[in-house]
Amino acid sequence: MDLSELERDNTGRCRLSSPVPAVCRKEPCVLGVDEAGRGPVLGPMVYAICYCPLSRLADLEALKVADSKTLSESERDRLFVKMEEDKDFVGWALDVLSPNLISTSMLGRVKYNLNSLSHDTAAGLVQYALDQGVKVTQVFVDTVGLPEKYQERLQQCFPGTEVTVKAKADALYPVVSAASICAKVARDQAVKNWQFVEKLQDMDADYGSGYPNDPKTKVWLRKHVEPVFGFPQFVRFSWRTAQSILEKEAEGVMWEDSSAEDQEGLGKITSYFLSEGPRPRLPHRYFQERGLESATTL
Numbered sequence: 001m002d003l004s005e006l007e008r009d010n011t012g013r014c015r016l017s018s019p020v021p022a023v024c025r026k027e028p029c030v031l032g033v034d035e036a037g038r039g040p041v042l043g044p045m046v047y048a049i050c051y052c053p054l055s056r057l058a059d060l061e062a063l064k065v066a067d068s069k070t071l072s073e074s075e076r077d078r079l080f081v082k083m084e085e086d087k088d089f090v091g092w093a094l095d096v097l098s099p100n101l102i103s104t105s106m107l108g109r110v111k112y113n114l115n116s117l118s119h120d121t122a123a124g125l126v127q128y129a130l131d132q133g134v135k136v137t138q139v140f141v142d143t144v145g146l147p148e149k150y151q152e153r154l155q156q157c158f159p160g161t162e163v164t165v166k167a168k169a170d171a172l173y174p175v176v177s178a179a180s181i182c183a184k185v186a187r188d189q190a191v192k193n194w195q196f197v198e199k200l201q202d203m204d205a206d207y208g209s210g211y212p213n214d215p216k217t218k219v220w221l222r223k224h225v226e227p228v229f230g231f232p233q234f235v236r237f238s239w240r241t242a243q244s245i246l247e248k249e250a251e252g253v254m255w256e257d258s259s260a261e262d263q264e265g266l267g268k269i270t271s272y273f274l275s276e277g278p279r280p281r282l283p284h285r286y287f288q289e290r291g292l293e294s295a296t297t298l
Helices: 004-008 054-062 073-085 099-106 114-131 147-157 174-192 215-223 240-249 269-273 285-289
Strands: 013-017 029-036 045-053 091-097 136-142 162-166
Touching (some): 004 013, 029 054, 029 114, 045 054, 045 174, 073 174, 091 174, 099 114, 114 136, 114 147, 136 147, 215 240
Parallel strands (some): 136 162
Antiparallel strands (some): 013 091, 045 091
16 A cells, blocks of 8 residues: 555645546445544554445455454455455545644644544545545445434435444444455554654654553653653644643643733623723733833824
8 A cells, every 4th residue: 555645744634545446437336434543542543435336245245354453464464455456346545644633633722523533534535435436325334423323414414325334334344344454454554654753862663552551652652752842743642641641741831821910800791892982902911011102203
């Protein structure tokens, strides 16, 4: 899998896809959706779709695809190569969401939680397949959150498509199993070849599984936390594990804010809409603190 685009810029999101098989633009297709890397504190989360004509679903099953979590890395790589060899009827696409994107979304002024991010990414990939001309008639999705609500939302987005959302869909539907393999192969490769934008001394690539409860991962996080600037962008700093280490290992920061005097005399917000005549406009705090006044004459 060619992830060179991600390796050039791994700070945001990256979409990759196979060519669309010609038959998928002519015949009704089934499409599966799954992800890899939702839980780890390290590395990206990858969402993937895989699709094929309904008439060739038995051929996809014959590849013996399975839930990627039950397969070894070598088995996943082998199955992905076989899917690539069958590109005359199998297509795929994926979105790679960087740790930086995930954390800034979750900690932004307007919160964008992981479930919403996941739902929107999955819907975006289905829409991408439709925009590429794939005749999608059935969609199977491994659930995030309550399957009933998720299915209702997707069904509203794609009213002309039969949508099924279930827990453990990657073990129930071969097309979802194929998507899970695509997602896991991409994430494994992204993590293995991660390009650190930070200049880290004594860089240690032995960070374990990347999951918060992995002792190796915790050791790596403590070793590579910078007291002032925090973690490399490889780390999802919105995760509780990362935040706990920051609180213990990093320097405290004092944010300069408005003083108590600046808050005195503030009325209700509705008072700003009442007509009480012209209000004197105070200069900005910067000018008040430095005793600066507007020059009216030169």
